[in-house]
Amino acid sequence: MRLKAALDHIERFPDSKMAKVARDFDVPRLRLRRRLEGRGPRNGNPEFHTKLTKAEETALCRYIDRLDNINLAVRKEFVQDTANCILKARASKNDRSPPQVGLKWAGRFIKRHGYSLFPSKVLDANRQASEDVEMLNEYFQKLRTVIESNGVVSEDVWNMDETGFQIGVGKDQLVVTRRRRAQYFGLPVNRESATAIEAVSAGGRVIPLFLILSGQMHMSQWYQVKELEGDTVIGTSPTGYSNDRHSLSWLKHFDHHSRKETVGSKRLLLMDGYSSHTTKEFIQYCDDHDIIPFGYPPHSTHLVQPLDVVVFQPYKHYHAKALDLVVRDGVTNITKLEFLALIQGVRSLTFTKTTIQAAFRETGIFPFNPRKVLDKVARRRQLTPPNPAPNGPHSSPFRTPVTLRQMxxxxxxxxxxxxxxxxxxxxxxxxxxxxxxxxxxxxxxxxxxxxxxxxxxxxxxxxxxxxxMKNKQLQSGGVLTVAQARGMVQEMRNDELARARRVVERAEKQHHNGCKKWFSEAAKISRRWRIEGRLQPMYVIDNPGSGRLLRRA
Incomplete structure (x- = not known):
């Protein structure tokens, strides 16, 4: 009431000083100034001073709660991005610059709805060994609840993850030798990055390869590597790493191939909390296509993620072995072409049904057995036994002489x-x-x-x-399956062949016209010479024994 009286007084006496009016009516001067500027109260009517309506904010709260329940970490940036998506959807189609929330909106929203911000801290090995048990118990309880409440069968439980390669870099190998010191092997190194996004199911299946190579353009040479399968998908990025766009493209790739053999009505997708996996578009696509995303606890994938625990180690091992073999065979330059030629064989050795099922078994997912992981955490607290003492030096009673004589x-x-x-x-x-x-x-x-x-x-x-092989640019950015790219390459070849045929036809036509012109000129000259008497009249023999003089001069 006092504030309203102060505003009425200023309206009757516009020359009044604001500070004196605030003192006389006992109201805060800043509040009086805000009302005069037309700004409403902060409390009581949030729909008048927030970008989203009450209904939209309630829907956003439910969305955040659902992501939190399936273990997907929700960051402040995600809340802001989702709010902007709501505003964009509400705006007119002709509006090229829809409204957006401010930089501090997400913080105010979190405070207004009673949420809290907790830091995600990286634990060292000792702290993690003592603090992981409660977190892992909660993870397994949530996992069981999601599986049972949605009726997900084991064949529809999937794990996805990304792993990086340096296409020409292997790793240290064990070598057979009698010497006691390290062995050094010369390897041509190519440190270009590539990322493979893989997905496996508890039933032992694997999704076709989705590969991201460093670069801007898709090159035709990549798709002429015969070892690549037609349903392999290749994307490009300047760094060779994935981004939000690639993650969404992979999700569509996963949906296409996993849907074919789905047993139940829904698929459970276990994944880490990488930011590209928690975008609004990624989550929305999952909702629209009966895919349930489920995140792992922070910094625990080395314990609970099947691909990390079992599969990726042999993946890198077989890649290093393949590199070692081609180098020993004399390849002195490892490029993307060599990498693409090797990767399919490496995958066939790695992603066997027994290996995949062992990965889900070791992480306690299927068969459901949390003790597999919890016992592993308990064992980490125990002291590591000392390494056995090295054996004595090897010796031989004599060295076999090796000569060049042909004996x-x-x-x-x-x-x-x-x-x-x-x-x-x-x-x-x-x-x-x-x-x-x-x-x-x-x-x-x-x-x-x-x-x-x-x-x-x-x-x-x-x-x-x-x-x-001719190397031509096929497409700038995006992703291509090998089959699509090979079709584009074949189209280019057909176009080149058609162009070559047109060149030959044009040359033949020019030759024909040249000959025709030459004969025509020769006929004109001979006709003139016959008129001048320099040539005898032309006698044409139509049939044996009969003939005629050409009437035309």
């Missing part, structure tokens, strides 16, 4: 002669045996060398064939 032809004869002389000196026999062993070892190494040379030649021919 294989006479080895059997020498042995026969030695057997016919039983009284030969033992030391002499020993020397002959060592000599023959060295010669046979040399022959064996020659077989291995010839095999390696053959493989090197094959690798060189393969690399040369790939380099000789």
């Amino acid at each position: 294989n032809k006479v080895a059997s004869e020498i042995k026969d002669q030695m057997n016919s002389f039983p009284n030969l000196n033992d030391e002499f026999k020993d020397n002959i045996d060592r000599f023959l062993s060295g010669a046979l070892a040399q022959g064996t190494e020659l077989v291995h060398t010839l095999r390696d040379l053959g493989r090197t030649r094959l690798a060189e021919q393969t690399a040369q064939r790939r380099r000789s």
